[in-house]
Amino acid sequence: MDKIKKRLSFILNHKPVTVEVEPDTLLLDLLRETLGLTGTKRGCGEGECGACTVIINNEAVNACLYPAWKVENCRVLTVEGLGTEENPHPLQEAFLEAGAVQCGFCTPGMLMSSYALLQKTANPAESEVKEAISGNLCRCTGYVKIIEAIRKAAQKMNDPSISKRKEV
Ligand code: FES
Ligand code: FES
Structure with missing residues (x-):
């Protein structure tokens, strides 16, 4: 049935x-x-x-x-x-700039977990970033570049003049 x-x-x-x-x-x-x-x-x-x-x-x-x-x-x-190739979100920019994307399989999930973090915490400490992505596994990067990218994205979001993003 x-x-x-x-x-x-x-x-x-x-x-x-x-x-x-x-x-x-x-x-x-x-x-x-x-x-x-x-x-x-x-x-x-x-x-x-x-x-x-x-x-x-x-x-x-x-x-x-x-x-x-x-x-x-x-x-x-x-x-x-979140963003497009032409108009990426500061997180997407920062992931590419920091070399935080290797095979890319974990990237969408990492981006969304870190987006949720940055919505609540504009300037997260490294420990807060680690906690926010603790449920996201990455087999390629060793996490260091991902954490660097998320903190760099926070800077970009706090100072939009250093991001390429156009607000839509
Ligand atoms: S596919 Fe959902 S947590 Fe792994
Ligand atoms: S970049 Fe390959 S799993 Fe994270």
């Missing part, structure tokens, strides 16, 4: 969307399979690696464990909504 679908409306990357989901649809599947937003990565699928991190109402969550129906009326931000 077909499962009963539920109509779900929320704000995705600054725009309203309405979709139909099954009761057990996970947010990661909704984003990647139904909505085609494949920037959010599927790593472990068990809440252990952080590759699937997105922001819901300013909080970083693991989309691989999050029931899609729970985002009703919420604001969801994925890496696609």
Whole structure:
């Protein structure tokens, strides 16, 4: 028997969307399979690696464990909504400048966890940065350049004149 679908409306990357989901649809599947937003990565699928991190109402969550129906009326931000190649977010600029992107698999999740941090803490200490990305695994970089990038992004966000970003 077909499962009963539920109509779900929320704000995705600054725009309203309405979709139909099954009761057990996970947010990661909704984003990647139904909505085609494949920037959010599927790593472990068990809440252990952080590759699937997105922001819901300013909080970083693991989309691989999050029931899609729970985002009703919420604001969801994925890496696609953070910035573009032409107009990158200061975090994206800083990750590239610091050499914090190697294979890139962890990068979307790292960006979203650090975005959540910088929304709450404009000038995070190294310990706060480490805590914010403690749920995000990176197999390539050894984390040093990632931490450097996040702190550099904080500087850019506090002084927009050193960022290339155009406010839209
Ligand atoms: S894919 Fe979600 S935490 Fe690993
Ligand atoms: S850059 Fe490869 S996993 Fe982090």
